[in-house]
Amino acid sequence: MKLYLRYFSIHFKSQMQYKTSFFLTLLGQFLTAFSTFLGIWVMFTRFRAVDGFTYTEVSLCYAVVLMAFSLAETFFRGFDTFPRMIGNGEFDRILVRPRSPIFQVLAAKIEFSRLGRLLQAVLVFAWAIPRSGVDWNAANLATLVGMILSGTFVFAGLFLLYAGICFYTLEGLEVMNIFTDGGREFGRYPLSVYGEGVLRFLTYIVPLALFLYYPFLALLGRSESLLHRICPAFALLFLLPCYLFWRIGLRHYQSTGS
Amino acid sequence: MIELNRICKTFRVAQRSAGMREAAKALFRRTYSEIHALQDVSFCIGDGEMVGYIGPNGAGKSSTIKVMSGILTPDSGSCVIDGCVPWRDRQAHAANIGVVFGQRSQLWWDVPVIDSFELIRDIYRVDEGLYRQSLDELTELLDLSSILRTPTRQLSLGQRMRCEIAASLIHRPRILFLDEPTIGLDAVSKLAVRDFIRRINRERGTTVILTTHDMQDIEALTERIILIGRGRILLDGTLDALKARHSTLRQITVAFTAGTPSPADRPLPAGFSLISASEDRVTVAIDTEIVSVSDAIEGLTRGVDVRDLSVAGQSTDELVVSLYEEFRI
The missing domain is CATH 3.30.70 (Alpha-Beta Plaits)
Known part of the structure; x- marks a missing residue:
């Protein structure tokens, strides 16, 4: 953690070398956050209900997925630039240092501009929580926190999977974005609206539903099942195959010329 | 002690001919060709030796260095360096070695060199006292005092290379791999770098493995040379013996x-x-x-x-x- 802060400070110093760019980025981020907020507001004033969920309920769903995604992006999106790191040999350097490669990949790219996105998520959250009609007792709060944390790790797992694939292709696969950026987009609505098949896929294969849909039902009082409440914990199992895939990929790493 | 025994590594490379039609075809069916980057590479290097590793482009020099530094996992064969298998005990091994890739930088581009050094200190868990001592030594030997506070992007190639080498030695590795350390340097910088490598080898007893295309490097630095071509070790002996035999x-x-x-x-x-x-x-x-x-x-x-x-x-x-x-x- 101390080392992470070290990396943090060197990135901060680097970015401060270009002050104008830094402040413009911040400004841009703020405007994006603001416009998203406007967008949601417009959307929710138009649509009343989706698949039996009221629009305030839906907004909570969106807030959770956005928050989880933004946290994952802030801390784990270092994998985004992973294809480039492999291409330019930066990853070779990481491998000759006595630290975990995953940690170094994450620390190699810390984007402060992502803080803007996080801010955006906080805004949506602040808007949705009081309007959702959920009784915020201890159990429900714990479930909510569980959903967000679990969601963060599921997205992190997806990023890791994406990076693992790069070991074989040496370049990124945009297909993966269906699940990452795409996950954020279709997580706006309770996943049941997409039908049984999709829901099943998102439960057992890419477990977005485990942190997004089932505990959401419990929050809204539509399900009394304890199993639904603790679903986010099972979603963490997704990290295991992702990590294994990364390990196997690492063994097959071919490096690049020279 | 570095021991390589019958190391083999094969790369699979997708092949296709030029042209749009071929490119479209390659989308569906790819033909792969196998490149035998390393074939039965074996040698043994003792502590404190300085070895020149030479061969034409694409002969397998860099691949060997990458196997020895734990970046590549070979298909078969064994490699034991000071009791570690590089790709298996990667992190433990990494603390013992320093690697300089002449064509790539390990310094953070936008910040003063000293900031990079401090981050490297933390990555390698070097304690403060030892770090000070290392830094003072390296600063003096490589004449860095005037450039430590300059951002990397403003350094000349020669200055940067001196900093790169220093960065690889902050944690006092027992083995130093240099992959084309003098590439693109002017005469003065080359001499400075060579002189420094010689001193590190003599004074700290650091084992040095050097790949280069600059024969003056070899002549100035190494007694022993290993020649690799098409993935095979062709010769392993002293430079003098080679000269006597061949010239x-x-x-x-x-x-x-x-x-x-x-x-x-x-x-x-x-x-x-x-x-x-x-x-x-x-x-x-x-x-x-x-x-x-x-x-x-x-x-x-x-x-x-x-x-x-x-x-x-x-x-x-x-x-x-x-x-x-x-x-x-």
Whole structure:
């Protein structure tokens, strides 16, 4: 953690070398956050209900997925630039240092501009929580926190999977974005609206539903099942195959010329 | 102690011919060709040795370095370095080695060099006292004091390379891998880098493995050279032995007063071959296995009004070229 802060400070110093760019980025981020907020507001004033969920309920769903995604992006999106790191040999350097490669990949790219996105998520959250009609007792709060944390790790797992694939292709696969950026987009609505098949896929294969849909039902009082409440914990199992895939990929790493 | 035993590594490379049609075809069916980057590579390097690892481009030099530094996992064979298997005990091994890739930077581009050094200190868990000591030493030896506070992007290539080497030595590794450390440097920087490598090897007893295309590096630094070509080790021996074996040829150039008899007027006996002749200068190659240098000079200069005379052996560059030719690599 101390080392992470070290990396943090060197990135901060680097970015401060270009002050104008830094402040413009911040400004841009703020405007994006603001416009998203406007967008949601417009959307929710138009649509009343989706698949039996009221629009305030839906907004909570969106807030959770956005928050989880933004946290994952802030801390784990270092994998985004992973294809480039492999291409330019930066990853070779990481491998000759006595630290975990995953940690170094994450620390190699810390984007402060992502803080803007996080801010955006906080805004949506602040808007949705009081309007959702959920009784915020201890159990429900714990479930909510569980959903967000679990969601963060599921997205992190997806990023890791994406990076693992790069070991074989040496370049990124945009297909993966269906699940990452795409996950954020279709997580706006309770996943049941997409039908049984999709829901099943998102439960057992890419477990977005485990942190997004089932505990959401419990929050809204539509399900009394304890199993639904603790679903986010099972979603963490997704990290295991992702990590294994990364390990196997690492063994097959071919490096690049020279 | 570095021990490599029958290391093999094969890369699979997707192949296709040029043109749109071929590109479209490749989308559906790819043909792969196998490149045997390393085939049965074995050698052993003792502590404190300084070894030059040479071979033409694509011979497998970098691949070997990558196997030894834990970046690549070979397909078969064993490699044990100070008790560690590089790709298996990667992190433990990484603390013992320093790696300089001449063509890539490990310094953070936008911040002063000293900030990079401090981050490297934390990555390698070097304690403060030892770090100070290392830094002072390196600063003095590599003459860094004036550039430590400059952002990396503003350094000249020579300055940057000196910083790169320092960065790889902050944690005092026992083994140093240098992959083309003098590439693109001017004469002064080259000499400084060479001098430094020699001192580190002598004073700290650091084992140095150096790949380079600059034969002056080899001549100035290493006693032992290992030649690799097409993924195989072709030669492993001292530079002197190689030279003695391979360069039995000497060139003798005789300059004489124009208009007087020339050494080339007489037919040249066995062991001599004429390289060039003008009205005041004759260059002849002799094979020292057939005729000794002194006999050759005597024969060439008899009755000639000699103004100047020189004897040249094969340069290391020529030696390497003849080696490459001999092994057809």
